[in-house]
Amino acid sequence: MATMKFMCDAERCIECNGCVTACKNANEVEWGVQRRRVVTIDDGEPTEVSISVACMHCDDAPCIAVCPTETLYQRDDGIVLHDKDLCIGCGYCLYACPFGAPQFPKQNAFGERGKMDKCTFCAGGPAETKEEEYQKYGANRIAEGKLPLCAEMCSTKALLAGDAQEVADIFRQRVVQRGHKDGGWSGNPRADADSLAYDATQQG
């Protein structure tokens, strides 16, 4: 089975926030929650670089490991989904997530955060009916054979989504074309083009 992955090519990202808007619109995300964000480092300097971040649907997802209610789970295709009926809003997924993906609509006294919301890779979530699914989790484009809208709408095709192997192939081709031996990410000799799963914690 295919493993679904996002990949943002920072060399192409122009910080237009189209992905953020597309996501918000496709999923009718509730007020105060923004499932995707664009981070810019060194804004205005020659080394400026931007990257679009949301849930990266980790293989060994920390959120799943720490959730006390088993709200979070992983599908066979690698997509990490959440069951809003189980969420108690403890915030543990937020503490653990490397990407700041889980968010809460509120942040009130006595830990009243409401139900966690995060990117679903446009794959909806557990619900009885389609209407309920849309209302709770947003669009289920995957069920319709479509990819996440953020990647589909990316104007520079910086944000790629889909089968990890295909995404890797596209990126590898770009790297070869571009001539960057290390995937255009850094001067790290270990982060070669074959390794898309760049592990920041392993970097010296």
Next chain:
Amino acid sequence: MNLSKTWSTLWRMGLLALALVVGLGLGQQALAQADPDREIATAVPTIDADAWRQIRSGETGPNYRDSRFDSNYNLINASGESWRQLRNRWVSPFGLIAVGGMLGLIVLFYLIVGSKKLDEPRTGRKLLRWSLVVRSLHWTVATLFILLALTGLNLSYGKAVFRPLFGDGFWAAMMSGTKLIHNYLGPIFGVLLVILLLRLLHHNWRKKHDLVWFKKAGGLIGKGHVDAGFANGGEKVWFWLLATAGILVIASGFVLDFPNYGQSRDTMQWANIIHAIGALGLTAVALGHIYIGTIGTEGSIEGMATGYVDETWAKEHHNLWYEEVKDQAIPEADLTAQLGAAHGGDEPAPRSG
């Protein structure tokens, strides 16, 4: 007319020259892009090892931007993984070992050694040990502690037991209730525990005879009873555990319970670890406190239940305190009459507690 014609010719030539220059320039750039090595040589470095180090460290720098409203997140939350490993690999398993191990030890101790009976027969004369205020505080704090311990354990370990046992519908309701109880009763417990600790502080200062008490493990080693004042060495340890670890648990609990003050993710990670270690440790020790206070020692529960203890109990377990207050002993019959007379009203002026 002629002049303008000349000007326009000049303009045309100028534009042509410009186009040539630009065209040549672009052509060269195109050449450079076709040659990977030259592009590497001329390209502006994007993100290098230093930048990665900065991202890992969590620093964001003055020119860091996040498009999310009110976001204080860095790009990669590296401490999240440390928190996960600490919690899932160390705190959770060892907490379970501490609480379960303590429970096992107590059961073994009870089965092998058994409960501590009074050596002498009761005299029937009673001494006031705990005032009504202390008793009310104690039982309120105790009830809240048990509720918080059970809900806390459920938050840590419940998913392995109750979800497979009862199914999703029950599990969802159970966990929402658990979190509500834990988050709303926690602050009440915190405030009341501090009041109780302040009230009992004067009994719990260190005394010389406490050292002997510890050397003889409270009388378990050697024969006979060990010297003890109002509070013995063990009670003082429990008091100071609550006054240190307990306060840490309360403080970290407040940090976790009130995210509205905008404390960072990292702060809450540490608060969670401190809260879990402290609370699991205190739960383990509380099991010992509950055992000694109930079935472990004959006569102890009477003090916290009625306020009065038997003279024999006082003499055997708190001999120094007994010497101080022995002239205040009341015959049990008088006490019953007194309580009957004061039914529904205040109890006699507390002389102790």
